[in-house]
Amino acid sequence: MVTRTDASTRRQQILKEAARLFAERGFHGVGVDEIGAAVGISGPGLYRHFPGKDAMLAELLVGISGQLLTGGRRRVEECPGDPAALLDSLIEGHIDFALDDRPLIVLHDRELERLRDSDRKLVRQLQRQYVELWVEAVRARYAPLTEVEARTAVHAVFGLLNSTPHLSRPDAPPSRAAAAALLHRLARGAFDAAAPQ
Known part of the structure; x- marks a missing residue:
């Protein structure tokens, strides 16, 4: 059974x-x-x-967008009143996704337009909400960073973290721990650099 x-x-x-x-x-x-x-x-x-391959693709892309948002919201709840800890936690969560779900990054880049309009709109909606969590966290950590500056920095860091499908060569892959630590330092460095001087 x-x-x-x-x-x-x-x-x-x-x-x-x-x-x-x-x-x-x-x-x-x-x-x-x-x-x-x-x-x-x-x-x-x-x-x-x-029902078919289209349904698999939709479940993959809608599913990961929903998981990222749910995880981000959980991290916000776990770090009340501590903007630095929240930002580190958000970075860690996104690094886990970027290192563990690399095929989904490739799929999003290549195949998002193949989704039905309703599924594509849902992915975009979930992603916008996820970005907003980050923008609020970055602004809280780096006040008086403007909303436009924070949003630009968040998208730049996503670009950096989502480059993981291109990170390692098969003959010399870095350890997961080393890659995660490096990505975290790079992400924090990018946010630090965006802060008003």
Whole structure:
């Protein structure tokens, strides 16, 4: 008997492999049979979990946008009244995403326009809310930074952190801990540099 937990785990396996394959070969370069083979089921068996590849892509991109926002809100609640700790916590959370979910960064860059309008709008809405958390945190930490300056700095830091798919060479990858520490220093350095002198 297949339990709800088993089905949920299988869905997560399918999404993980779909993200990897879509990032490697592009959305149209991957068939459902290949995704099924990667998780040990037939291509048609995927339709028990998803109506098709479009639904997988939507769940991946909407899902990660929602997870980032939820995590950001949790971090805001955990650091009341401490702007420096909040900013460090937001940076750490985004670094975890950037290092652990690299295929999703590639997918967002390459495939966002393939989503249905409603899904794409939802991704954008979630992302705007996530950015606003950061803008408020940066302004609290670096007052009297203007909203425009804070927003510019936040987007620049996202660009830096989201460059992780290009970070390592296969023959000399940095350790995860070393990469995370370096990214954190770079992000904080960028925000420090944006602060009024």
